[in-house]
Amino acid sequence: MFPSVAVTEAASEPGRDVRTGLDPASLMQAVCDYLYYFQGRHPATASRNDFYLATAYAVRDRLFQRGIQSLDALLHRPDGRTVAYLSAEFLMGPQLAANLVNLGIQDAMREALWRMDIRLEDLIEHEVEPGLGNGGLGRLAACYLDSLATLEIPAIGYGIRYEFGIFNQQIRDGWQVELTDKWLHLGYPWEVARPERAVAVRYGGYTETYTDEDGRYRVRWIPAEIVKGVPHDTPILGYRVKTCNLLRLWRAEAVQTFDFEAFNIGDYARAVEDQVTSETISKVLYPNDASPQGKALRLKQQYFFVACAIEDMLRAHLRFGGTPATFHKRWAAQLNDTHPTVAVPELMRLLLDDHGLEWDEAWEVTQKTFGYTNHTLLPEALETWPIDLFGALLPRHLEIVFEINRRLCDGIRRVYPGDEDRVRRMSLIEEQGRRSLRMANLACVGSHAINGVAALHTELLKSQVLSDWVAMFPERFCNITNGVTPRRFVVVANPGQSKLISETIGDDWPIHLDALRRLETHADDPEFRARWRDVKHANKRQLAAVIKERTGISVDPDSLFDIQVKRIHEYKRQHLNVLHILTLYRRLKLNPDLDVVPRTFVFGGKAAPGYQVAKLIIKLVGATGDLVNDDPDVRGRLKVVFFPNFSVKNGQAIYPAADLSEQISTAGQEASGTGNMKFALNGALTIGTLDGANIEIRDEVGAENFFLFGLTADEVRSAKAGGYAPRAIYEQNDELRAVVDLIASGALAGGDTTLFRSLVDGLLWHDPFMVLADYQSYVACQERVAALWRDPEAWSRMSILNVARMGKFSSDRSIRDYCERVWHVGPLGAPTEGAP
Numbered sequence: 001m002f003p004s005v006a007v008t009e010a011a012s013e014p015g016r017d018v019r020t021g022l023d024p025a026s027l028m029q030a031v032c033d034y035l036y037y038f039q040g041r042h043p044a045t046a047s048r049n050d051f052y053l054a055t056a057y058a059v060r061d062r063l064f065q066r067g068i069q070s071l072d073a074l075l076h077r078p079d080g081r082t083v084a085y086l087s088a089e090f091l092m093g094p095q096l097a098a099n100l101v102n103l104g105i106q107d108a109m110r111e112a113l114w115r116m117d118i119r120l121e122d123l124i125e126h127e128v129e130p131g132l133g134n135g136g137l138g139r140l141a142a143c144y145l146d147s148l149a150t151l152e153i154p155a156i157g158y159g160i161r162y163e164f165g166i167f168n169q170q171i172r173d174g175w176q177v178e179l180t181d182k183w184l185h186l187g188y189p190w191e192v193a194r195p196e197r198a199v200a201v202r203y204g205g206y207t208e209t210y211t212d213e214d215g216r217y218r219v220r221w222i223p224a225e226i227v228k229g230v231p232h233d234t235p236i237l238g239y240r241v242k243t244c245n246l247l248r249l250w251r252a253e254a255v256q257t258f259d260f261e262a263f264n265i266g267d268y269a270r271a272v273e274d275q276v277t278s279e280t281i282s283k284v285l286y287p288n289d290a291s292p293q294g295k296a297l298r299l300k301q302q303y304f305f306v307a308c309a310i311e312d313m314l315r316a317h318l319r320f321g322g323t324p325a326t327f328h329k330r331w332a333a334q335l336n337d338t339h340p341t342v343a344v345p346e347l348m349r350l351l352l353d354d355h356g357l358e359w360d361e362a363w364e365v366t367q368k369t370f371g372y373t374n375h376t377l378l379p380e381a382l383e384t385w386p387i388d389l390f391g392a393l394l395p396r397h398l399e400i401v402f403e404i405n406r407r408l409c410d411g412i413r414r415v416y417p418g419d420e421d422r423v424r425r426m427s428l429i430e431e432q433g434r435r436s437l438r439m440a441n442l443a444c445v446g447s448h449a450i451n452g453v454a455a456l457h458t459e460l461l462k463s464q465v466l467s468d469w470v471a472m473f474p475e476r477f478c479n480i481t482n483g484v485t486p487r488r489f490v491v492v493a494n495p496g497q498s499k500l501i502s503e504t505i506g507d508d509w510p511i512h513l514d515a516l517r518r519l520e521t522h523a524d525d526p527e528f529r530a531r532w533r534d535v536k537h538a539n540k541r542q543l544a545a546v547i548k549e550r551t552g553i554s555v556d557p558d559s560l561f562d563i564q565v566k567r568i569h570e571y572k573r574q575h576l577n578v579l580h581i582l583t584l585y586r587r588l589k590l591n592p593d594l595d596v597v598p599r600t601f602v603f604g605g606k607a608a609p610g611y612q613v614a615k616l617i618i619k620l621v622g623a624t625g626d627l628v629n630d631d632p633d634v635r636g637r638l639k640v641v642f643f644p645n646f647s648v649k650n651g652q653a654i655y656p657a658a659d660l661s662e663q664i665s666t667a668g669q670e671a672s673g674t675g676n677m678k679f680a681l682n683g684a685l686t687i688g689t690l691d692g693a694n695i696e697i698r699d700e701v702g703a704e705n706f707f708l709f710g711l712t713a714d715e716v717r718s719a720k721a722g723g724y725a726p727r728a729i730y731e732q733n734d735e736l737r738a739v740v741d742l743i744a745s746g747a748l749a750g751g752d753t754t755l756f757r758s759l760v761d762g763l764l765w766h767d768p769f770m771v772l773a774d775y776q777s778y779v780a781c782q783e784r785v786a787a788l789w790r791d792p793e794a795w796s797r798m799s800i801l802n803v804a805r806m807g808k809f810s811s812d813r814s815i816r817d818y819c820e821r822v823w824h825v826g827p828l829g830a831p832t833e834g835a836p
């Protein structure tokens, strides 16, 4: 088993290749080799982390092999188009299990490790995930990379290699405490640094004009600061295919390790300081989930990865014989929200200043290159940058933005003469208050396609936020409903359900998710239902053990697992969920013999560190647990758990164990949601509002298989327009009043009446997210949930039908939609109809 002899053996044995072999013997050999020759460890004394790293390296070899072949295939396609997914966040999740599944070697690796007395599951559990995203938007980017590779579309994800990702959340005394995320500290084996491909990124300074040899008037940018971007590549393999794409994340470094001039004059500290300043750019992910933080460093981050990406793309394009004017024929670049929008003036700058294209030609290339995805309607989330800040950091870009704007405004005036209000609304520059650049408007003008992420969201975008843009450029708009990868969120996360499905309908469903329809006929089979329940029960037992370990709370796997995991935000209304729990609690206090369905309420999610109300909601959940969990009158029938540090990894343990999925945002607020899809694919029933993709999920699974409650987006709007008075609702609803009073009374805060005062007052006097308005409808709907739970056969049938009808929500379908409607690219980059 030890390497030195075995390597020679392996090399001489056909079909047993230490770098590429997929059988247990080759894999074992590969792991041993890495331990011995690369990590300098003898297998007998290696730690769990050593084994994890060695296993990851062995897997990575197999990915690289496929990656090189994929690149080769691409180079042989002169007319191919590659997708560049530009995103400030990629929330990739753990890599080991997902890569083993995609390679199809989970069992072989388990066997290989078993021969060395190592359990694969322990290594999978050991893995630390790179939390390089806040939530839905970052995870969507990761799902899309998985689908792009699986559909064999050449693609690169471009982003930032933050040294510290999203903070780790601890709960102390019920409060969220943020700890620094150190995902790199034990080594990250999935990536490889490519210092030779570094890019110089410039900031600040000024511009000057000059006349070139041909007598043309040109502009050049003299920067004040230069930072180096070093790419770090992670291979992204598709499911059971040869295509292996790339995630290329950039790390900021000082151009020279030391500023020697400063060093020579003895100012060592300043030299090091400059280095530290450069490296700050990729230091940390901003932990804001809804409203972006208008900080200079954030703009620096945005320009940093965008400049690196565009330079990288242009370099490859020119190296393989392209010209600047044909850039868009080789690249389709997607702006994942407005964060990468500075790519629009950046590409213009390169084409105009560095490559000498005329404006019109450069503009055509730019527009044909970019597509823009909007992820939010929240007004505070629409990014703007103060013009002075933007101009100080990117003086040349500001000039280009002004010129884009001049032409845009001229165009508006031609179509709508005299309509200066419209010009003001569509202008790239907000003139009110501190003059600022509207990034969504820049993204709209610079893109040939603009999409929302669910049908309702796109409709609201078109009718409200971007209505002027629709009027002028209707052909640019389309909807592309989000999706999630069934590989990670079902095959990897829920092996029990996956096995049962494959045994029943065959094993092609992970790539043809519509095939799940074949389950429909089994929904009426009592034996199948029983097996379905067994799977769920096993998943719930597993989650119960994890909950016990992480929180000390014992929960009953026979109870209804009612789960809400997502970022904590008022619009997502975790506090509405709490009002329901307290309603049940109060009923039990009034009548301890009341026949209530035993439920375990699980919450999870991070609050932005500066978002006080969200942090108070976490405290409220914990306080509700303290009140309810051990109350003798409750007799264990209600348990409330706050699961700390929700992450992709924790999500993979949670979704498969859910009976009920809480998707209870105020209608019109959640652009799409993707957790809703992950739960439903794992057999949870949904209680939800007509918001985001909930609407389409309900359309697919059937209204009779979905627990709907609450106001519609239209009703929310008219209620607000009509002067919504939450206090009146409180006064008219006895049960609601009692529950709100219970919170206000201090009963959840050891008698302290001030702790939750702001939350209660917010609900009573403002309630911008209509919690009180939807309370009664929610509680009534939860009663229908409870009634169904009492009929396990009916519940199982509905759960099976939900899974059977979720095919639409595979990210493969979303990616096909992007390929057809936005990118005009097919497998292996082949151009499709509408390609530029």
Ligand code: F58
Binding pocket: 134, 135, 136, 137, 138, 140, 288, 289, 290, 291, 292, 293, 375, 376, 381, 453, 482, 670, 671, 672, 673, 674, 692
């Ligand atoms: C989310 N946005 C939407 N933003 O809220 C959700 O409805 C949707 O399903 C998802 O995108 C995918 O389309 C979101 O996650 C962020 O996290 C941004 C991070 C950077 C600052 C601004 C918010």
